[in-house]
Amino acid sequence: MTLHPKIKPSKFVPAEWPRKLRSQEWYGGTSRDSIYHRGWLKNQGYPHDLFDGRPVIGILNTWSDLTPCNGHLRELVEKVKAGIWEAGGFPLEVPVFSASENTYRPTAMMYRNLAAMAVEEAMRGQPIDGVVLMVGCDKTTPSLLMGAASTDLPSIVVTGGPMLNGWFRGERVGSGTALWQMSEAIKAGTMSQADFLDAEQAMSRSSGTCNTMGTASTMASMAEALGMALSGNAAIPAVDSRRRVMAQMTGRRIVQMVKDDLKPSDILTREAFENAIRTNGAIGGSTNAVVHLLALAGRVGVDLTLDDWDRLGRDVPTIVNLMPSGKYLMEEFFYAGGLPVVLKRLGEAGMLNKDALTVSGETQWEQVKDVKNWNEDVILPAERALTPQGGIAVLRGNLAPNGAVLKPSAASPSLMVHRGRAVVFEDIDDYKRKIDDPDLDIDETCVMVLKNCGPKGYPGMAEVGNMGLPPRVLKKGITDMVRISDARMSGTAYGTVVLHTTPEAAVGGPLAIVQNGDMIELDVPNRRLHLDLPQAEIDARLAAWKSTIKKPAGGYAMIYHNHVTGADTGADFDFLRGCRGNEVGKDSH
Known part of the structure; x- marks a missing residue:
């Protein structure tokens, strides 16, 4: 074994440790506090020399x-x-x-x-x-x-x-991936509910x-x-x-x-x-x-x-x-x-x-x-290779000033450059109400847009970005459409799905002002995501925009809403960034 230059070969011998271990701040010595810490742990039957x-x-x-x-x-x-x-x-x-x-x-x-x-x-x-x-x-x-x-x-x-591996009727069943595929097949009428339930038993074996x-x-x-x-x-x-x-x-x-x-x-x-x-x-x-x-x-x-x-x-x-x-x-x-x-x-x-x-x-x-x-x-x-340029494509433009992401290896090559009419869902509940409506004005050339599903909007940025397609499209044999949201999607999912759009709609990002019928351009090779409107119109809509998100009144949800950062910086809490170290606090006993 060849060690990295930082590492020096050594063997464990308690008496030869090069420094006092952190745990000895609790367990070392004969003070009242040391005996307090050691003594309680000994009620589990640990012998004294384990604290040496x-x-x-x-x-x-x-x-x-x-x-x-x-x-x-x-x-x-x-x-x-x-x-x-x-x-x-x-x-x-x-x-x-x-x-x-x-x-x-x-x-x-x-x-x-x-x-x-x-x-x-x-x-x-x-x-x-x-x-x-x-x-x-x-x-x-x-x-x-x-x-x-x-x-x-x-x-x-x-x-x-x-x-x-999961197996169902001679075919591999990939957890998550098969779930998305089969649920779409149900809506397309190519799979029965009984078969779906049978397949469930094979998904997690x-x-x-x-x-x-x-x-x-x-x-x-x-x-x-x-x-x-x-x-x-x-x-x-x-x-x-x-x-x-x-x-x-x-x-x-x-x-x-x-x-x-x-x-x-x-x-x-x-x-x-x-x-x-x-x-x-x-x-x-x-x-x-x-x-x-x-x-x-x-x-x-x-x-x-x-x-x-x-x-x-x-x-x-x-x-x-x-x-x-x-x-x-x-x-x-x-x-x-x-x-x-x-x-x-x-x-x-x-x-x-x-x-x-x-x-x-x-x-x-x-x-x-x-x-x-x-x-x-x-x-x-x-x-x-499945695709010569894998990785994560980061898209920018007037619809995603701070960036959005797409996974090329899971997308349809034919949709990587696309211009389509927006069909807008204001939030996940609006999507669920409308998607199965036979009167929904949508076809496979449209761009599905889901708002208010980012870190503050959902809240939590749920895995809903891979929106299921409408039945009227699935029944044509179409299995993919361009979808855009400020949400995430499961790693098991697939499709030409633009995710993590920032700033998110809930804080007034441009995604918030997209309307039905707006034209949207996706150009993955050139990393472009564009709302085809004059800048004056975009500015006017943003000026008139008002949040519909109800802020949590208390508890962890309030802390989350007040302190979570955007997806472009990891959706961490602003006060948790940086290393605070492991210094032992004052012993109050």
Whole structure:
């Protein structure tokens, strides 16, 4: 193993630790306060020598019965604990806020910042020297990474892994992706409700996250590409024994990271974020990665912008042939070699910062330079890429002055340059009222516009941007139309969908004043999104605009509304940006 120059080889011996551990502020010595802290914890049956100066490792667990993607993390934690014990650490499991995209209303995204804040304070306020971040469902990965970045204690990620492939009548069933496809087939009259219910049983046949390249698998890949997880972590299926081995090896590694004082600020450099952005393009990753990485960069002081996403991802070919962009699922991706193969391909193409440090103590390149691709129909050669320019397209124009995003690998090539008549939905309820109306004046050439679904508007910026098409269009055999909103969409979704339009409608962005019949121009190659109106007309409409959003009167919803930033800066809270460190507070006992 070749270590990064920052890392020096060392072996755990308690008496030889180079500095006083943070946990000793609680447990060290013979004072009344030390005995208070140690004594209470001993009621769990821990012997005295566990408090002798060995590192206390917090295992931050997002397990919850109401977060089904993370439902197996309690069992996986036992392997992490085994690794920590083996390396001479003292593991303590800590339950933390868990927001599931499957169940949380109005949307799990509204609670990502709350979870990050709770994680940050759980780390800062307790006797922890390093942490293992147990994550899975979409928002748990960014929220724990954000909290860890703000606290800057040695931290490492273990993801729960994806579900096994789903199968229905001989066809792969991709979680999420199949749901969107089949629900449209119902409206088109090409699938029965009974068949839809039968297919439901095939969609989730094992523990784990979505088996498509949805947001959960994308963010697992981002954690690995950033260097915050051990190499190979992202793709191992949840129920594969190798997932448990990865967990145990991670437990061993965090103890050494504490000794080396290897922190998120050492790993989450600009070079690491550049690697992640290019990786997202190569895997056909979720548009949700944009807001999550922008928020994470804000926590560590890296000046990352939407323009970086467009510049770095524009020439990256999408080579991972997975739904929703391709045809395979995460299980095949793992068997083909997983993310290390993708990182090697990027390195060979000059698109990887090879010297970026990872939690292993090695550089990214040292970890992946010798891996092999075992299936070139799953991880494609560049000349057979799904699209030669993957990444995330960042659009600007008078309809999106601060930017909007589109995922080219999931869009229809025929719609990448399009001009159409706007059909406007004022909010998600207006959309639901109108979309199935046979009298709705819409055809496949129109542009569907959804307002008031951004961070403040929904609230929380829900995954509703991939609006289902009207039945009258679906019955023609049409499966895609241009759709524009200030919302997000699921990473499992697909289509020519313009998302994250900023400023959002709820704060008076130009999207707010679009009317039925306005002409809109989309030009993805030239990164242009244009409302075809004279500027004087736009200015007059904006001057006359009044918000229809009711501000929350109290509680977390009020805090969210008052402090959330725009999607173009990560939709984080303005007061959470930056690293506040892990200094121990005053002991009041």
